Amino acid sequence: MRILVVEDDLVLRDGLREGLKLCGFAVDTVATAADAFLALTAGGFDAVVLDRMLPDGSGLDVLLSIRRSGNRVPVLLLTAKDEVGDRIGGLDAGADDYLGKPFDLDELAARLRAIARRAEGRANGTLTCGSLSLEPASMRVERSGEQVTLSRREFAILRALMENPTAIHSKSALEERLYGWQEDVESNTIEVHIHKLRVKLGSAVIETVRGVGYRLGSV
Numbered sequence: 597m598r599i600l601v602v603e604d605d606l607v608l609r610d611g612l613r614e615g616l617k618l619c620g621f622a623v624d625t626v627a628t629a630a631d632a633f634l635a636l637t638a639g640g641f642d643a644v645v646l647d648r649m650l651p652d653g654s655g656l657d658v659l660l661s662i663r664r665s666g667n668r669v670p671v672l673l674l675t676a677k678d679e680v681g682d683r684i685g686g687l688d689a690g691a692d693d694y695l696g697k698p699f700d701l702d703e704l705a706a707r708l709r710a711i712a713r714r715a716e717g718r719a720n721g722t723l724t725c726g727s728l729s730l731e732p733a734s735m736r737v738e739r740s741g742e743q744v745t746l747s748r749r750e751f752a753i754l755r756a757l758m759e760n761p762t763a764i765h766s767k768s769a770l771e772e773r774l775y776g777w778q779e780d781v782e783s784n785t786i787e788v789h790i791h792k793l794r795v796k797l798g799s800a801v802i803e804t805v806r807g808v809g810y811r812l813g814s815v
Contacts, residue, residue, distance in 0.1 A: 597642040597712055597755075598622045598773055602632040602658070603674070604651050612645065612701075613776070619705040620735050620748055624776040629653035636662050640772055641669055643712045645704070648675035648686065656689050663690035670711035674699070709733060716759065723758040726815030728801070730758055744796050749774050750789050757802065757812045766809040 599616055603609040604627045613623045624641075626632050629650045636644065636658070648655040659671055672693040673686040683694045692711040695704060709732050713721055723730040727740040735751050737744045746754065756765055756773045767786045774785075790802055790810060803813035 597708070597752075598624070598640060598776075599643050599645060599708060600632070600635055600641045601625045601645045602629075602650070602655065603627065603645070603647045604649075605647075612704075615701045616705060616708075617748075619701070620732065620751060621705070621708070622752065622772070622774055622776050627651070629655065629658050632658050633661060636667060636669065637665070639667070639669075643670040643672065643708050643715075645672050645674050645708070646691075648673050648682075656686065659686075659689050659691060668715070670708075670715045672704070672707055672711060674704075706733065723755065725758050725761050725812060728754075728758065728797070728815045730755055739797055746793070746796065747789075750793050750796075753786070753789050754793060754797075757810065761812040764805050764809045764811045769809070 597620070599621045601609060601612045601616070601623060603612060603625065609625050609627065613625050616623045624635065626635055629652050632646065632650075632655075635641075646655045646659060655673060655675075659673070662669070670692045671690065672695060673691045674695055674697065675682065676697045686694050692714070693707050695707060709721060721732055723732070729738045730736070730751075732755065735748070737746055737751065737754065752774050753770055756770060770786050794802055800814040801812070803811050805811060
């Protein structure tokens with residue numbers, strides 16, 4: 597999952613980026629309402645952590661603007677203002693969830709998984725395709741009941757393929773799922789991860805559609 601974090605506090609912003617990366621997310625960060633609006637207009641995010649109070653405006657204004665434009669990306673409002681009226685206002689403005697500061701990082705990650713899952717129309721967090729099962733919360737993967745240990749990025753690729761098993765995923769689309777703006781990407785990175793997944797799960801699990809991308813194969 598690719599997450600946009602909109603937070604003006606540098607320490608908290610960097611902490612969220614590194615902490616959510618350890619939870620298996622690809623994370624991009626911005627510090628202002630203007631940059632948030634530009635990023636969300638460009639799209640490509642599975643969910644957003646949006647600070648309600650920003651140096652150049654309100655996170656609610658960003659939220660209202662993108663909702664009026666038809667953008668349905670799941671949004672979790674993050675704020676020090678945690679009164680009932682504030683929560684109601686945020687939810688009525690189009691937020692999918694609301695979390696007050698201070699907060700627990702594991703809870704934030706769980707809430708992000710939940711709102712993204714609801715947006716995809718899935719009630720169950722576990723993904724199952726044939727003999728493969730994937731649990732996003734624990735980053736656990738099993739093949740025919742046997743646990744398979746994957747790296748964070750191998751897991752992210754497999755998750756993308758399993759979320760939409762009939763679709764062909766381009767190399768660039770997979771790179772967006774794995775890497776934030778601030779991260780360098782080697783030209784053959786996806787190919788390397790795909791090779792390692794085939795070694796661990798079986799060569800037929802991921803199919804190459806030449807010149808187009810990859811999709812889930814025989815599982």
